[in-house]
Amino acid sequence: MTRITVLKDNGAARPDGAVDYPPAASAGHMVRNAHRAFQRELEAEISVYGVSRGQWYFLRALWIEDGLTQRELSERVGMMEPTTVVALAGMEKARLIRRRRSDIDRRKVLVYLTPKAEKLRDLLLPVAKGVSDRAAAGVSNKDLTTFHRVLAQMIGNLSQSD
Amino acid sequence: MTRITVLKDNGAARPDGAVDYPPAASAGHMVRNAHRAFQRELEAEISVYGVSRGQWYFLRALWIEDGLTQRELSERVGMMEPTTVVALAGMEKARLIRRRRSDIDRRKVLVYLTPKAEKLRDLLLPVAKGVSDRAAAGVSNKDLTTFHRVLAQMIGNLSQSD
């Protein structure tokens, strides 16, 4: 198997020997800006329903499956466990979830959606889809596919190096 | 001029009428994950030099031009002013910058890099470039170009709706 390494020359050494690597040329910077734009939009729209963006990711995981332990939730959402604890405490106060210690293994805390949170599902998922659609306006399906593929590859490349 | 709207069907309505929009299909979610991956990498590498990611963006702007006011810096970095104040306070304590009130307009605070911060430039810019290169490994230049174009379009689309 032949491994081809493509050298990318965005950000060259300057004639004087100093390094030049402007933010605009950086994939990291662009991803950051896009992330902030997405966040701003999403937050503005879901806050109308009394949901913060910190709660959003957990709601989304629980809409797929609830009755999870906090550790399982942390893994699915991709947050550290202390973050989950804080977020869930807020969600419990906002009556979006209930927490119950497992009878079988009393170390575990099981998380269940309230009816209120279940009703929000069909209201809020379209909101999220709306943001993504608005972001992708004017982008061809072909380019969008490439975009997703590159993004997935980058995520894989970076998490591999841990 | 004909406006063609492409309907994208990632996330369709289900037969039972409920909405289905899994995170994996969401551009927002993927951008978020990529952002977190980039951040984790960058932070790990620059922390070796005693620079936090909160300071990074400001250093980067100041390496291009220093003697800026805090407001100018905020704009260039894309942060709100209180964020800038906090970040600069930390940077001053870390001896990365000095702040001086302008003599001409004493409302303004001018920000200058210390020699220490200037020396970090040629050490840290290659680090940032390394992270981006590692992220883009195995991605063709053509796809990378498409990626950048789509990202720029998305950022434009989203910030337009403010």
Next chain:
DNA sequence: GAATAATAGATAGAACTCTAAGGATTATGC
């Protein structure tokens, strides 16, 4: 030139996220 408006920073308080360390509970090894 005094009152008002605009500009520049700073402070307070909140939300989100992390690492490090501390319980409580269950599983394992002898």
Next chain:
DNA sequence: GCATAATCCTTAGAGTTCTATCTATTATTC
């Protein structure tokens, strides 16, 4: 079956970012 290890959750403390509000300085208006 008791000591040790592993698992699960929690707390503490820090960093980053925001909105809202305050102070200080300069510009504008009459």
